[in-house]
Amino acid sequence: MMPGNPIVHLIGEDIMVTPELVEELTATLGLDKPLHEQFLIFIQNLAAGDLGYSYHLHAPVAELILERLPWTLLLVGTALLIGYSIGVLAGAYAGWQTKQKGAKALTFIGFIISCTPPYLLGLVLFSVFVYHLGWFPFKGLYTTPDLASIMWHMTLPIATLSLFIFARNLLIMRGSVLTEKHQLYPQFARSLGASKGFVLHRHVMKNAILPIITQFAIDFGFILSGALFIEIIFSLNAMGSLMYTAILNHDYPILSGLFLVIAVMAIGANILADVLYGIIDPRIWREMQ
């Protein structure tokens, strides 16, 4: 079914063992049972909060993931904040003033970046700022565990992910503002003598931001996997690097555990988007009542 037997990976390819020992190991790990039984055992353990045991790193999977989760959340959370706030503002400007040179340049840059897979963006920044200019460290989360060192190490990964989130939101917000601009209400507000900036910030942006929230729910999984790749590029010892070593070592419990955690986070993002939607758009509450 799959290339590479986990038992072989566990004991090493160049070590000779008796077939009996291999059988015994397979039996103790439960790998001799049919797949559906293995799955049932997995689900049973899951209900007890047990994601399995990594025989490679000799630790429970839940523990391994929990150790690294805060770092991934730090990277994703900071980048989301920066990327969304700048992206929404820049997108509103680009959609409102389509004719200006600055808006056109912003749209063009946003388009190019959003076409780039996040890890390639990371590779380009890594090569320029780390290898050629030497401004940032080669790898790791910190050299000494203090705030300044962590910030120095995290700047480039966060910048990469923020840039990517910024570009996507810029395009969505631009399109959304463009549609709202041609509605009657902004024109009415303008005819009352409200300034262009006032109409944009007070009226148009509130309506135009709704697609951004819908897109957040769909995009979250994509952004998270982008973060995992960026962690691999910058060798940050977080969830992405855990996934990378698990792939290389055929460490299945870690892979399925990671996927489960990521899926739960994606569902969480969906719930969050629904709640935000209700807060921003009062019509939804009114419909429910």
Add this chain to the structure above:
Amino acid sequence: MIPSIKIARKYALSALLIGIFVIMATIPGYIAPYGPSERFGGYQTPSTAHIMGTDDMGRDIFSLLVHAARLSLLIGVVSGVLAIGIGVIVGLLSGWLGGIWDDIFMGLTDTVLILPKIPLIIVMAAYLEPGPKLLIVTLGLLSWESGARVVRAKVLQVRTMGFVLSARCFGFSSAYILSREILPVLFPVIVPKFVLVTASAMIAEASLSFLGLSDPTMISWGVMISDAFTHSGFIRHMWYWWLPPTLCIILGVCAITSIAFLYEGRTRELIQL
């Protein structure tokens, strides 16, 4: 109305880029100076013999770049076709049958929509034998949801229109009406979706090859970048090794995506007129 010359000029750059990539993919042997497995001295700097130098195994990087186009484009296009095929079928049935089928199909669509795709493909590729076939099938099976949604919306919109009603009055079967009357109307919404799915499949292919989750004997742009990353291309400052495939991926995705945007923009403007 926009003059047609202006439309043609809008598409020109994207079409040119895609044309170059398609030529690279179909007849790599005529463009590349060397075969993909010919070996020379490793880690050579660019020279007249090797305009982009050679990689760790001594293969000519420019030749690899040309030969890699085939797999990268193929995975993108075939999974795009697969995804759109599933999306059209699900969307058509959901919109046409309505009722409980609509609920079932749309529930399925919403489930696929929030699945984190790339992590799921990583897990599947790690369990099963990684290779182009697996990539195409999993990418196709996981990217049909946006197509299904737009197709369903369009079917709901046209199913009560005159031409469909008269076809039903004539007693044509559902299969006939769906394939001969409704499918052609769907074309404008399918094209941009197909193009976008193709572009995102190319991104996914590049990302997964980077993790080593592809057939190591086949070359794609993602595999080349992965080789440069794991075989000290970065430490040796060999930007001419990883930058060309990177640019190819970015330009390819940009060209394909911009066609979707231009196409959508044109139809939107036409509707407004």
